[in-house]
Amino acid sequence: MLKNMKLIDLEREKMKSYQEFSKVELEDRYNDLLMQYNQFKNKNLSLNMARGKPGATQLSLSNDMLDVITSHDELGEYRNYGLLDGIDEAKDFFGDILNVSRDEIIVAGNSSLTLMFDQISRGYTHGYLGEAPWCRLETVKFICPVPGYDRHFAITEHFHIEMIPVPMIDQDLDVDTIVNLINSDPAIKGMWACPRYSNSTGYTFSKKSVEALAQVKPAANDFRFFWDNAYFVHHLNNDGDELLDLFAELKKYNNEKYIFEFFSTSKVTFPGSGVAVMACSAENKVDVLKHMNVQTIGGDKINQLRHVKYFKEPSGLVEHMKKHAALLKPKFDIVIKILNEKLKNVPNCYWTNPNGGYFISLFAPKGTAKKIVQLCKDAGVILTDAGAAYPYGQDPEDSHIRIAPSFPAENEIEEATKLLAICTELAFIETFL
C-alpha cells in the first residue's frame, strides 16, 4: 500500500505537470479525452463494477462442496429442529478461525448482514443486557469510519440511528477521535468496523488502533463494536495484513462485552448459501439467544455440516482462499496498473492498493466523483454510486469512488478501468474550463 508521505510527493509531482499546461494544451487534452470517451460510448459496453460479487470462476471453486453431503450420510438429528446456536462441529470450526470458544459463538443462517441487522434491531426493540431499548431513547448514534460499507449504513439509517462519520486518516482509523467520542457520549451505542481489508478502502486497522479501541471506557454500557470481519481470510497476497484480535484485546481490560464480531463464508463458498457466525462474550451470547429463541429454531444445520466436512479443518478454508486470491489478484492488478498509468498526472487523485478484500478506493479530485460515475454510466459501466461509502450517501468532498473488480472478466475490467480513468481526467479538466 502507498505510504502517506509518498502520496504527498506524488501529488507535488502531478501538480507541477498540470500547472505547466497552457490553456490551449488543456483544451487539446480535454478534446482528446472526449474523443476517447466517445469511442468507448460507441462500444456499447454493459459492465457492472458496482458490487462485491464473486466471479463465476470463483464460485466454481466451491462446487465440490455440493457433493460432500448425500443421502448416504448419517445426519441423524441434524435433519431435525434444534441446536439454536449451531452444531458443535461448526462452532469449533469457526471458533478456531475467530479464536473464540463454543460459548462465545453462534453459528447461524446464510447471512452475516442479517445477524448485524437483527442485532441492531434487538438493541432498538429490547436493548442489550437489561439496558433501555433504543426506540425509547431520544437519540442513538453510531460511529461510522468513512469511507465505509453502504449496507452497514443502510441498517443504522433504517433504525433512525444518527451516524457520525469519522474519516480514515493515514490509511487507518482516526482512533483518537473515535475513542474520545465513545468515552464521552452516552448516546453513542455502536461503531461500524470492517477491520481487515475494509469495505471500501481495503485498509486494515493498525495494531495501535486496535489496542486503543480495546481500552475504551464507553459512556454507554450498551455500546458495541460491530466488528464485521467480512474479509478476515480474504488475502490477495501471501503476506497479508496483520490484524490484532480485538476480542482478545478487549478481554485484557474486562471489556469483552463491547464486541459483536461477524464472519461468514459468503465470499468463501457461495453467497446466499454460506454460513454466517457471530462471536461475542458468553454473557452477550446468553442474552442474544434469549431473543433468537423467539425468532428462529436455528440455522441450516445440514449446510453448516456441509461446510465443515468440505474444509475438514480451518486450514482447509485458508488454503481454499488462496485459490480465490489467484483469481482475484490479477483483476486487482489490472485496475491498479491502469490507474497508475493513466491517472498519475491528475493532481489530488489517488487510489488504494490493498492486500486483500474486494474493493479499491479511488479518491478523485474533489467535486468530481458524481460526475465521473455518471460519465461511466452513460458509457455503459456501472460503478457504486458516488457517496455510497458515506452515511446518507453524502461524501462531503464528492471524491470517493469504490471499485469492485471481482465480478467482471479481466478484459472487461481493463475496459471499464480505462473508461474510468478517462472520465476521471475529463471531470477534472472540466473544473478548469
Add this chain to the structure above:
Amino acid sequence: MLKNMKLIDLEREKMKSYQEFSKVELEDRYNDLLMQYNQFKNKNLSLNMARGKPGATQLSLSNDMLDVITSHDELGEYRNYGLLDGIDEAKDFFGDILNVSRDEIIVAGNSSLTLMFDQISRGYTHGYLGEAPWCRLETVKFICPVPGYDRHFAITEHFHIEMIPVPMIDQDLDVDTIVNLINSDPAIKGMWACPRYSNSTGYTFSKKSVEALAQVKPAANDFRFFWDNAYFVHHLNNDGDELLDLFAELKKYNNEKYIFEFFSTSKVTFPGSGVAVMACSAENKVDVLKHMNVQTIGGDKINQLRHVKYFKEPSGLVEHMKKHAALLKPKFDIVIKILNEKLKNVPNCYWTNPNGGYFISLFAPKGTAKKIVQLCKDAGVILTDAGAAYPYGQDPEDSHIRIAPSFPAENEIEEATKLLAICTELAFIETFL
C-alpha cells in the same frame, strides 16, 4: 373428528358411571391407578412428546433430496448474491401450492417462524404501508384463538403486544366474537391463525368462518391475519379437511392487504433445512421487500432449487406428504385408541381426533392439566407444559394438554399415552378425595 353433540352425549354417559361409584370404590380405583403409575415409574422411561418434531423415519423420506444438486449441476448465478424474493422456479412452485402469483410471494430462508417474527418486528419498528410503528403506540393487541401455538404467543409477548384469547367453540373459530373485535378496536393489529389442522387442536377453520373473516372491516388499517398454514398439506387421511382460501376470499372484498400467509417445508423435508415462504398482496410485498432489502441479500437459492428439483411439481410434494401420513397415522391412531379405551369413563374429559397436522388436544377435567403434566414428568414422560397453548401460558381452566405423537416410536407412544391416561384419571379422582 367428534361432533359437538356427540361430545355432550359422551359426557352424560361418563358422568353416570362415575356418579355410581361409592367412596370406597373410588378409593379402590385410585389405589389401583396409583399402583399402575408406580409400575410405570419403575420402568425409568425417558420419552418426549412435547414438541412437533418429525420422527427419524419421516426425515429419511427426504434423504434423496440431498442428491438432487451436485457439482455437476449448472447453477449459474443461483450461487451468487441476488434475488431477494427467491428464485422464479420456487416462486412458481410455492405460488401454485398457495394459489398466488409471483408478485404475491416471497421465498425466503429456512423458517416461517422467522418470517412471522420479522414481520411483527417490522410492524413494531416501522409499521405497515405508512402506518405508525407499533412501538410508538400505547397499546397493540392481537387476537389469539385458543388453544393455539406457543411460539406464536412468544413472539407477540416478546413485542409487548397484548394478547386477547378467544376460545374455539364447536371445534371452530368463535368467528362472531373475532370479527366484532377486529371491526371495533383500532388497537387490534393482528390475529394469529393456524387454519388447517390447527396447532394444537387439529381443528380446521370452517368455510363459514373463513367467509366471515374475509369480510372484515378492520378498525385498524394495519390489521393483518397472520395466517400460518404450517399444516396446509399435512393430511393424515385421504379425505383431508377442506379449507377455504382466505387470501382468495379477501380479494373478493378488496381486503387482500389484510393477510400475511406463511408456509414452509419444515415438516415436509427437513426442519432447519427447509424453505419458508410468505404470501401477501403485491402492495404488501413491495413494502416488505423495502425492509428485507436492508436485512438480507436473500434466502438460500441453492436450497430453494434443491426443493423444486426434488419435488418437480407441486403434485410431487402432495404425493410426498402421503408417505408422511403413512408413518404418522398409526401414531395418532395409537393415542386415540388408548384415550378412547382408558378415559371413556372420565367425565369432562375429551380429546380431538384430527385429520391432519401434528397434534392432538386432550381436554382433561378442569383444574387437572398441570397436575397431569407433572405426574407424567415424574414418571419420565415430557409433555408440552400445561397452559402452553394459551397466551402467557395461562389456561384459565387448567384443562388443556397438547399431545405431539410424531417423534417417539410407536411402542413409546403407547407407553406414554397409557401413562398419560393413568395420570389423567389419577388427577381427576384426587379432586374428589
